[in-house]
Amino acid sequence: MTPEFIYLASQSPRRAQLLGQLGVKHELLLALPDEDVEALEAVLPGESPTAYVQRVTSLKLDAAMARWEQRSLPRAPILCADTTVALGRTILGKPEDAANAERMLAMLSGHTHRVMTAIALQHGAERWALLNVSHVRFAPIDADRIAAYVATGEPLGKAGAYAIQGRAAAFIEHISGSHSGIMGLPMFETARLLRQAGFRL
Numbered sequence: 163m164t165p166e167f168i169y170l171a172s173q174s175p176r177r178a179q180l181l182g183q184l185g186v187k188h189e190l191l192l193a194l195p196d197e198d199v200e201a202l203e204a205v206l207p208g209e210s211p212t213a214y215v216q217r218v219t220s221l222k223l224d225a226a227m228a229r230w231e232q233r234s235l236p237r238a239p240i241l242c243a244d245t246t247v248a249l250g251r252t253i254l255g256k257p258e259d260a261a262n263a264e265r266m267l268a269m270l271s272g273h274t275h276r277v278m279t280a281i282a283l284q285h286g287a288e289r290w291a292l293l294n295v296s297h298v299r300f301a302p303i304d305a306d307r308i309a310a311y312v313a314t315g316e317p318l319g320k321a322g323a324y325a326i327q328g329r330a331a332a333f334i335e336h337i338s339g340s341h342s343g344i345m346g347l348p349m350f351e352t353a354r355l356l357r358q359a360g361f362r363l
């Protein structure tokens with residue numbers, strides 16, 4: 163049977179917006195309180211960014227499945243995602259505060275980094291997962307511009323302390339990959355997983 167809607171297990175308004183772009187009806191399924199999310203997002207010693215982002219996505223999906231079962235909700239596919247920024251093997255998550263955001267942006271200035279978004283979808287007993295990797299080159303940005311950007315508040319809640327869909331677009335010289343993936347939900351890969359779960363897209 164073709165599913166009529168999916169559960170989006172994400173607090174990110176960007177993900178809801180991007181999913182809407184595909185014309186897929188969704189309901190939010192918020193699985194975990196903030197402190198549990200922080201614990202779940204801890205990096206293991208020696209873990210690569212690629213392994214990390216996929217592991218966290220899978221854990222988010224486990225938590226969402228548990229919440230779905232607890233609430234005896236109607237059956238529908240559940241979608242999760244996680245985005246991480248990697249400078250070499252260094253993982254840059256969401257900044258803790260303004261000073262941390264400034265440090266991250268200084269590291270990204272004048273360099274190319276990777277943005278990885280892992281997505282996972284569960285429908286019944288079946289689970290599918292994909293990873294999108296984009297390369298993003300930042301122009302050199304001086305300390306004053308970094309401070310002015312951080313003062314806008316935009317970096318908070320964003321992996322790597324920036325938003326390509328916002329003012330940080332002015333820092334980006336080049337991208338290779340997926341604009342939607344950098345924003346948090348790669349459209350091509352998401353459509354592919356949804357088709358596997360029975361959607362016509």
Ligand SMILES: Cc1cn([C@H]2C[C@H](O)[C@@H](COP(=O)(O)OP(=O)(O)OP(=O)(O)O)O2)c(=O)[nH]c1=O
Pocket residue numbers: 171172173174176177243244245246247256277319320321322324325326327344345346
């Ligand atoms: C690099 C980049 C990240 N981001 C965002 C996407 C994600 O929301 C966020 C990374 O944090 P995530 O932990 O992937 O997601 P989240 O905490 O916002 O939501 P949830 O875990 O509930 O799904 O960074 C942008 O919006 N623009 C960008 O250019």
